[in-house]
Amino acid sequence: MSSANNLPAEQDHGDGELAVKGDNPFADPGLPPHEHRRTDIDEKAANRAERQVAFLFLISMLATIGFIVSYYAIPKSQIVYIFLLGRVSALNFSLGLTLGVALFCIGAGAVQWARTLMSDVETPQERHPIEADKETREFVFEEFKAGAKDSAFGRRKLIRTTMFGALALVPLAGVVLLRDLGPLPGKKLMETNWAAGKRIINHNTGEPLKPSDIQVGSLTFAYPEGLSEEDEQFQEKIAKDALMLIRMRPEDIKDKTELDWSYEGIVAYSKICTHVGCPISLYEQQTHHVLCPCHQSTFDLSDGAKVIFGPAGHPLPQLKIHVGDDGFLAASQGFQEPVGPSYWERP
Template structure:
């Protein structure tokens, strides 16, 4: 009897058809049912204007910080020399200019970004909205709906009535672009200062770039092309690349009767003429010489110059002849420069006459 009674007690507690007498089978819930949106929770700023004003001041402060960051960026650009290095833990010795520019620009951009995020999270409307999927193309009704949403969103953002945020945002956005404008000045020295003058001056001996020996008139054969550089320039120099890029020359010896330009003949020596090796298009080094035509060709964009006629451009995109270097012979019998180039070397620029 006790075992039978025990069995009946257990069977009454089982669900379904083995459950208690007279009970209905259990119903399983739909696991894919739409749970809907949870009740909207209002933020402190939605119900307390003092909290809203506090958030507004935070946003305005971040935008003001961005403006200060931009001003500091410009100040650092002016104050720090490009060669100044400082020790910053844990980075070690870094460029003071680069470090300060990166730090101040980060503050300027971060101020705008964090301020905008804080504005959106604390003051703009955060009500949950359900929007059914629609086709990719928009009809007139959808366009009007989007327009109304834009108007509503602009109104709920408080952009129109929160003048403090609006004014500081305008200031931050207006100042940040100044950083990129100032950076343009750091692309390099002004063309007037860097291209108008080179290492060539009166009395500088022409050195053969291959042998590093002074060039004498008898070393230059008719029809030959020799590359040269000014005396005193060495590959060990820290600014060698900068200087050779402006001072590199090509020396050609022509028959005097083949020279058509009178000034070219006067600036040469016994048919030896010297021109800048730097193309006046984009600054590529010229190295291709046609002995029979006296033409030199730039390998980059095929600008062609006639060395028998003042190195004028006869083909290609170059806009100016190659500058000529006036030469003579010193007491030792070496070829020397009698001054700098006849015009600024390299590509044309806005200050070039």
């Protein structure tokens, strides 16, 4: 047929297979010839590219330093006019600009390094089984070493030094921002509103407590005189001032100091757990143990409120108490150690 004259000739081998004469129309064309970059053949161009990358890393370092300086130097209340943005916070604009430049220059430097100095030779590899044999593993390690060598990481010391500098400085921006988690506590964590002579107020009734108000085996919560629930800062203050009073038989108290600081078996301890600051509220009358409901730290109130179980790091601070001339329970002094969880500056 005339239409078959333009097709490759076919020959029957007798076994049902057809042989096609002529070239395979789907032959693998292979990779195009590798074209060298200018930096591959011109050492001056390579050195110039190295300086460009180092310059970008250096700009990143300077921008990070600018971020830190801006954070401390620019007042939070300062407002500036920026074209297209209008009136904005000078501090926020400066922080955003410097941090953006620092991160951009690290990325741009890495891209320029890869495009101009790292090897760009195409290395195709056929698919292979997932599990590698010994020869394949050795090949991979050799390729890794070759890649490290081609990257010029060891030879281009200027790039390496400036890159390490940029990567080391950028995280400092995040460290500086930790300062904005809140005002510095100063000595606030070491002080409470308890002081000598302050009467102990029942948290439930709002009335001063007498010894007769606390029965053996009972648990009472209290706060210092002068603190009111109507105070806007009540929750902040009660977080350190919360007190619990338990009455035991004096003979059940094992620690002599604890006995001296109590009144007729009434002991007063901080209600704030020394683990993470949860309020303690569970009292075991027969064992004289108190349990924190958050993480099960357990304290023995008959033995100086020592930790007998759980993650708490130290005993509950005790408040020395007495009965005043008016017959009400009062503090003989403030807490002699910080209440609540441990922290770096805790003495």
